[in-house]
Amino acid sequence: MAIATINPVTGELIQTFEALSDTEIETRIGLAHSQFLKSRSIPMSQRTEWLLAAAEILEQERDRFGKLITLEMGKPIKAAIAEVEKSASVCRFYAENAANFLADVLIQTEASMSFVRYQPFGVILAVMPWNFPFWQVFRFAAPALMAGNVGLLKHASNVPQSALAIEEIFTRAGFPTGAFQTLLVGADKVARIIEDDRVKAATLTGSEPAGASLASIAGKHIKKVVLELGGSDPFIVMPSADLDQAVKTAVTARMINNGQSCIAAKRFIVADEIADQFIDRLVEQYRALKVGDPMLPETDIGPLATSGILQDLDQQVQTSIQQGAKVLIGGEPIRDRSGNFYPPTILSDIPKGCLAEYDEFFGPVALVFRVPDLESAIARANDSPFGLGASAWTQDETERDRLIQEIESGSVFINSMVKSDVKLPFGGIKRSGFGRELGREGILEFVNVKTVWVK
Ligand code: NAP
Numbered sequence: 001m002a003i004a005t006i007n008p009v010t011g012e013l014i015q016t017f018e019a020l021s022d023t024e025i026e027t028r029i030g031l032a033h034s035q036f037l038k039s040r041s042i043p044m045s046q047r048t049e050w051l052l053a054a055a056e057i058l059e060q061e062r063d064r065f066g067k068l069i070t071l072e073m074g075k076p077i078k079a080a081i082a083e084v085e086k087s088a089s090v091c092r093f094y095a096e097n098a099a100n101f102l103a104d105v106l107i108q109t110e111a112s113m114s115f116v117r118y119q120p121f122g123v124i125l126a127v128m129p130w131n132f133p134f135w136q137v138f139r140f141a142a143p144a145l146m147a148g149n150v151g152l153l154k155h156a157s158n159v160p161q162s163a164l165a166i167e168e169i170f171t172r173a174g175f176p177t178g179a180f181q182t183l184l185v186g187a188d189k190v191a192r193i194i195e196d197d198r199v200k201a202a203t204l205t206g207s208e209p210a211g212a213s214l215a216s217i218a219g220k221h222i223k224k225v226v227l228e229l230g231g232s233d234p235f236i237v238m239p240s241a242d243l244d245q246a247v248k249t250a251v252t253a254r255m256i257n258n259g260q261s262c263i264a265a266k267r268f269i270v271a272d273e274i275a276d277q278f279i280d281r282l283v284e285q286y287r288a289l290k291v292g293d294p295m296l297p298e299t300d301i302g303p304l305a306t307s308g309i310l311q312d313l314d315q316q317v318q319t320s321i322q323q324g325a326k327v328l329i330g331g332e333p334i335r336d337r338s339g340n341f342y343p344p345t346i347l348s349d350i351p352k353g354c355l356a357e358y359d360e361f362f363g364p365v366a367l368v369f370r371v372p373d374l375e376s377a378i379a380r381a382n383d384s385p386f387g388l389g390a391s392a393w394t395q396d397e398t399e400r401d402r403l404i405q406e407i408e409s410g411s412v413f414i415n416s417m418v419k420s421d422v423k424l425p426f427g428g429i430k431r432s433g434f435g436r437e438l439g440r441e442g443i444l445e446f447v448n449v450k451t452v453w454v455k
Contacts, residue, residue: 001157003184008074008303009293009339017160017184025189028152028181032123033198035178036150040120042176044102047146048095054173055091058084058134065134065165067295072159073130074302074340075257076294087138093422094443098146101440102447113454118447120148121200121224125193127214129206130156130305131260136205137166139420141180143443145170151180152193156206158306160184191217201225201446205262208431226435226445228262228427230360231388233418234381235265236403238374239273241393245415247281250366253391253417255289255344258302259364260309262432263389263418266361268368269380275370279348282366283329286344291334303340304363310340313363316355317345324351330365358385374399382408387430389418410436 005014020028058065066081075083105116126140133155141151155163167182183193187210194202194217204214205228218225235253237246253265270278294302304310314333321327330345348368350356356367371377381390389411392403404412410428411418420426425441427433435445 001186003157003160003186005072005161006158006306007071007339008305009295011307011338011340014071015161019185019189020183022192025183025185025193028183029123029193029196029198031178032150032152032181035176036120036122039148039150039176039179042148044099044146044148047148048098050170050174051091051095051142051146054169054175055088055095057169057172058088058091058138062088065162068161068165069133069159070294070302072162073133073305074294076299076302078297079257080294083132083135087134090135090138090142090422090438094142094146097440098143098443101443102147109453111453111455113452115452117450117452118147118444119450121446121448122149123152123199124149124446125152125154125190125199125202127154127187127190127202127204127206127210128156130159131257131262133159133162134166137163139422139426139437139442140203140205141166141170143437144446145175145179147443147447149446150178152199153180153182154185154187154190154193155182157186190214194218194223195221199223203435203437203445204228211433224446226427226437227433228435228437229386229388229431229433230362231262231264231386231428231432232266232358232360232384233263233386233389233391233409234267234269234384234407235417236377236381236390236392236394237268237270237274237278238377238392238394238396238399239271240395240399241274242395242415243274243277243281246393247278247285249391249417250278250282251285251289254366255301255364258294258304259342260305260362263420265391265417266365266367267381267384268366269371269377270368271374271377272370272372275368279328279346279368282368283346286329286346286366289344291341291343301344301364304342305340307340309362310342313342313361313365316359316361317347317365320347320350320354320356323354323356325349325354325356328368357383360386374402378403378406382406385431386428388428388432389413391416391418
């Protein structure tokens with residue numbers, strides 16, 4: 001895949017970038033490693049200052065960075081600016097909390113003194129996706145840099161300008177040369193980078209095949225990885241739910257980021273008793289959404305990020321229809337304009353064995369399943385290869401407790417959509433990956449947990 005900015009609204013090629021040569025990659029890894037050796041003597045207070053300066057730059061230039069995000073991947077401009085602000089917030093969170101998270105932990109044993117100390121690994125490779133081009137990178141970089149690691153970013157090939165802007169932000173914030181570098185390289189260079197002895201660990205946010213490939217190479221070289229992969233999150237609605245809130249949230253939860261979010265609600269599992277009402281209202285609200293130019297503030301849904309994603313989504317929907325699923329709204333790409341536009345779509349009556357039961361649909365397509373009771377709702381939710389997040393709507397405490405206990409996923413949100421919060425760990429189970437980002441757990445992924453025992 002060429003490294004290029006292509007406007008998803010028009011298909012226009014804005015700028016292409018030359019991939020780094022092997023020699024250039026070698027130089028950058030060398031720089032990262034030597035910076036890590038020097039950075040051991042940099043106090044945490046200095047890193048705090050730099051990270052706060054990065055937050056400041058993000059906040060002051062939110063509009064400029066927001067426009068860049070929208071230009072490269074097509075999310076509505078308001079959401080792009082909010083993403084920049086959220087990226088600033090994760091910098092502030094770790095700047096303020098890293099010292100506490102990484103303080104020595106004293107443990108009483110028969111030793112005169114025993115404790116746990118957290119020390120950085122070294123050079124960490126981050127392979128990142130285009131869907132939240134700033135947020136995904138900052139949620140890795142803020143804790144990793146605060147812990148004293150250095151970062152190498154291999155960003156998605158369709159967001160090179162965002163990737164370069166992020167490196168520039170860290171440099172302007174004061175981080176020394178080599179502390180955070182963007183490598184403009186294709187996916188074919190990832191193996192060579194992980195195999196390098198100076199690279200100690202890797203994190204990947206993206207698809208299952210990419211995650212499996214990275215993890216197998218890292219495994220061969222006994223290196224730690226964190227994988228944040230796909231999801232097909234359930235959104236369960238029980239009869240006691242506040243239906244107004246549930247429907248309103250169901251729209252945002254599915255349509256966020258033009259439908260291209262790993263934690264978007266994708267499977268709507270609705271109790272028979274209220275299914276007709278819920279579905280009718282969902283269709284009505286989807287119909288009211290404004291699809292159009294993401295640079296305009298009134299737009300709800302912009303184009304999909306690339307023409308390939310549009311083709312894949314169209315293929316999935318067409319196959320599901322051929323397999324018996326019913327289209328309630330939408331169902332095919334918008335063809336009377338240029339760009340990668342796909343309308344809000346709802347598929348219902350999804351038969352057994354249909355690919356919509358198990359595939360991740362990465363676009364504005366809601367999959368609706370009716371169930372007779374809580375038992376079947378939980379079984380349906382768990383009948384998925386993924387286990388990222390889950391949202392469940394009920395006013396019944398017994399139901400709530402069962403949903404929390406029995407749903408197989410990295411998070412459960414009751415009467416709310418799934419969202420990431422800097423204070424809370426984020427990640428999945430099953431084929432959604434392993435390891436956690438954010439919260440205290442996030443910063444502990446890339447540190448050596450060193451046990452110290454003094455007689
Ligand atoms: P993708 O193709 O896997 O791309 C993600 C990143 O991996 C890109 O930088 C890509 O580089 C690189 N890559 C692709 N193939 C690779 C390989 N074989 N080895 C190493 N790196 C490789 O993902 P996508 O389809 O663009 O993104 C959507 C997926 O990401 C969805 O499944 C979504 O659910 C998931 N996602 C998960 C989370 C989470 O937090 N769990 C968040 C966001 C997205 P190139 O661009 O150069 O190919």
